[in-house]
Amino acid sequence: MKSVRVVVVGAGVVGFSTAVCISEAFPSCSVTLVADSFSPHTTSDGAAGIMYAAEFPDIPLERQRCWFKDSSDHLLAIAQSQHSPDAGVILSSGCQLFKEVPANLKPFWSEFVIGFRLMTDEELKRFPEYKFGRAFTTAKCECSSYLPWLEKRFKKAGGLVEKRKVNSLQELSHFDLIVNCSGLGSKTLVGDTQVHPVRGQILKVEAPWLKHFIRDADGKTYIFPGIHSVILGGTRQEGDWRLQVDRGDAESILERCSRLEPSLRKAKVLSEWVGLRPGRRNLRLEREVVRLQDRRVPVVHNYGHGGFGVTLAWGTALDAVGLVRQCLNEIPLQAKL
Template sequence: MTAKELKKFPQHQFGQAFTTLKCDCPPYLLWLEKRLKENGGQVQARKIEDLWELHSDYDIIVNCSGIGSRKLVGDLEIHPIRGQVLKVHAPWVKHFIRDGDGLTYIYPGIHIVTLGGTRQKDDWNLSPDPSTSKNIFDRCCSLEPSLQRAQDIKVRVGLRPSRSAVRLQKEILFRGNEQLLVVHNYGHSGGGFSTHQGTAREATQLVKEYIGTLEMSRFKAKL
């Protein structure tokens, strides 16, 4: 940042300015769902307690259950990183601002501005904490004082599905003489929208490997 730009942040000695992309997640998810349906995919909503419940309906299961994998497949390595943010109406804010360690940030979207945030390891609490909200608002206002006049402030809480590394691998589960082909793709923490296309391609390749194995087995059975 130039000396002139840094004057806006007197509590900081240096900074960086750059142009990047931001994904507005809710409409993007709707677009992905629409694209899936247009290409023959189906969306079903149901609760399962065990991957074997899907065995009779599908040859291959792709497990993208995030934090749910702790219970669904017994992966105790995955854990929540609690995040609390504020969603505010401040249309005059046009630039992203992120403080040193990334804990304090101001991200304008299409309709709202996101103010953050928290990173609370192993915290499963989904209830908003008023003191945390005040702390977030105060921190963001110190970077952008005009946020004091922001309106329609809403609080959002979520759990980032964190792990030492994304689990992206094949696993064959056995039950008696039966087997269940699984591809795991979860544990992206707060970087899901940054890495999802890449890991999805990797998971697709693993599915194709399974399909090749199934086709070969069926061919041998016919022989």
């Protein structure tokens, strides 16, 4: 008896999360993950990986709350388990700073992090440029450990991994169901003109004395202590395809972060990294049917997370499982036999 053949395109945090959720939810399906880049060569590998979110403008807030809650539950459970060191998921405490008081004092995700509160005037004295702050503890996920851990979990559930570039959905016409988690690759793979690069550059430094994260709410300046190093960022350059390190950006990052945390002027730079986030006005999580080689093949799309891939990956993966279930119920019986 031949099982339904499912293919997931993309090996970043969204692709592997989705592949794991599908393979564990439907053990009778044959699930293959196909990608041309794997860890440590994915955009996810450079992500700061700290759990907080911004709102997508045209997606119901309740759906975004579900994505955040499901991801948060998943990562916090790992952080507080014996899997934490292998998976690279830890708890991290710190603050988010605003130069102007935001309209919304409590964001939609505030109830799902630990100990969310508004900072006191006394605490803000440390940051004279800022008028408002939020303090909380949340999960931090280091994808250089987390992606290999997810890959092992996927293979344990019977998943298959294939390294090759997919140029067109036509190349996948022998599968019964396609799940597209190709991120920025969706621009060419499915001709999505709405997805665009958002260039991010970071530095990794040695500063073991720093224990708490600090993030400017504009998303361009942040200090995130991790397991082996501290990530300093960053840039959010829309429509910029450059993958080489920019010296001017590196100097700007160091200067901005040192204003927040003067001790960083003594930190040793370990490495520099550039990645292209899959920017999109709204994350795309939906299904459609496409015609491939005279067959109608269902496709589930899950991409366009921007800078919130790690934050929303597990929640959107579980949502994608629901769409996959709908597709499986509609696949003709002969495909299942």
